[in-house]
Each structure stands twice: as C-alpha cells, then as structure tokens.
Amino acid sequence: MRTKSRLLLGAALIMLLVGLPGIAGAVYMGFDNLALGNIDGNHLGTWPDGVTITSADASTYVADGNQLSWGWLTPFKVVTNEGFLVNNLMTLTFDTGRGYVAFFGGDAGNDLDHFVAKAYSAANVLLGTFDRAGSSAVTPIQLIIT
Amino acid sequence: MNDAAYAEFSFDTLKIKYVTIEAFSVQGGAGIVIDNLEFCRPDVVPLPPSVLLLGTGILGLVGLGWKRRKTS
Numbered sequence: 001m002r003t004k005s006r007l008l009l010g011a012a013l014i015m016l017l018v019g020l021p022g023i024a025g026a027v028y029m030g031f032d033n034l035a036l037g038n039i040d041g042n043h044l045g046t047w048p049d050g051v052t053i054t055s056a057d058a059s060t061y062v063a064d065g066n067q068l069s070w071g072w073l074t075p076f077k078v079v080t081n082e083g084f085l086v087n088n089l090m091t092l093t094f095d096t097g098r099g100y101v102a103f104f105g106g107d108a109g110n111d112l113d114h115f116v117a118k119a120y121s122a123a124n125v126l127l128g129t130f131d132r133a134g135s136s137a138v139t140p141i142q143l144i145i146t
Numbered sequence: 147m148n149d150a151a152y153a154e155f156s157f158d159t160l161k162i163k164y165v166t167i168e169a170f171s172v173q174g175g176a177g178i179v180i181d182n183l184e185f186c187r188p189d190v191v192p193l194p195p196s197v198l199l200l201g202t203g204i205l206g207l208v209g210l211g212w213k214r215r216k217t218s
C-alpha cells in the first residue's frame with residue numbers, strides 16, 4: 001500500500017514538474033482584458049513574448065464575441081477586422097520567432113468561405129499553410145505541420 | 147459567423163515570425179475573426195493542461211490516502 005502511494009506521488013510530481021514549465025513558456029491570449037475598439041498595430045503582451053496584430057486597412061479591433069455569434073466558442077471578446085467587400089489581410093507579428101502558434105479563426109458572415117492562414121519566418125520563407133475552402137464547420141479542427 | 151477552424155503550426159527547426167490570415171467569401175471578401183491565440187518559444191513544447199490537472203488530482207488522492215491511514 002505504501003509502495004503504491006509512493007508510486008502515485010512520484011507520478012504526480014513528475015507530471016507537475018514537466019507540466020509547469022510548459023505552461024510558463026506558453027503565451028495565451030483570450031483578448032478578454034482588452035478594451036473594445038481599434039488595436040491595429042498595438043503591441044499586445046510583454047516583450048519578447050508579445051504580438052502585434054495589423055490589418056491591410058488598419059481596422060483591427062476588439063469586438064464582443066457574442067455579437068459575432070462566437071458565443072459557442074468564446075464567451076467574451078475576439079479580435080476582428082472590417083471585411084465583406086474587400087479581402088483584408090490580417091497579420092500577427094511575434095516579437096521573436098515561435099515554434100508553435102495556434103488559434104481559433106474564421107470569418108464573419110453566413111456563407112461558405114475560404115479561410116487561409118500562412119506561417120512565415122523572419123526571412124519571409126513560407127513555413128506552412130492552413131487552407132480550408134468552402135467550409136461551415138463549427139467543430140474546431142487541428143492541423144499540425146512538422 | 148459560421149466558418150471556424152483551429153490552425154496549428156509546429157516546426158522544429160524554423161521559427162515563425164509572422165502569420166497572415168485571409169478569408170475569401172463568395173461575396174468577395176470577409177472580415178477575419180480570431181481568438182484563443184497561443185504561441186510558444188521554439189524550445190517549449192506545449193503540454194495539454196489536462197496533464198497538470200491529472201498530476202494535481204493524483205497528488206490530492208495520495209494526500210487523502212495518507213490522511214485516512216493516519217486517522218484510522
């Protein structure tokens with residue numbers, strides 16, 4: 001019984017020791033602490049673990065996720081930009097190079113759209129592409145490129 | 147909003163400096179929406195929070211077991 005307890009304790013400590021640095025090194029942004037309004041070009045987070053979000057027409061702004069029917073995914077705020085009539089490229093620029101980037105993404109509207117995300121290095125080398133055409137999925141999917 | 151996806155990029159050797167996002171609607175263009183952005187340094191492997199949760203749970207069970215044994 002004592003050996004079993006010690007084994008369990010050891011397993012728990014290993015999980016905590018391994019898990020804690022992973023969480024400490026990861027940056028998560030739910031945008032919920034930001035005020036509603038334009039944030040185009042604003043630096044978010046703390047350097048060197050921050051990000052700057054821009055759009056082609058400088059219209060990047062924080063919006064209420066529920067108003068954009070994103071309540072099923074996130075109950076509070078989201079980052080969006082103006083669209084519908086023109087393609088409006090959004091760019092996320094990180095302070096330093098990242099080995100992992102993940103986010104929920106989509107577009108506003110009630111039609112079947114083509115959603116494309118591309119990852120680049122500092123030398124503008126295309127590292128990978130997430131490309132989903134004509135979808136109306138509500139279940140998040142994962143794409144891992146190695 | 148009815149289009150949503152979860153995009154995840156992971157590279158061992160090259161580093162991601164920036165990510166571009168585009169949406170093309172049948173109407174000619176669309177506003178992009180993003181949330182729950184997560185990114186890590188190249189030397190950090192993201193672990194599911196469930197691992198940490200499981201570890202905490204096991205720690206609690208062990209503590210409970212010890213307490214019971216001590217009182218009996």
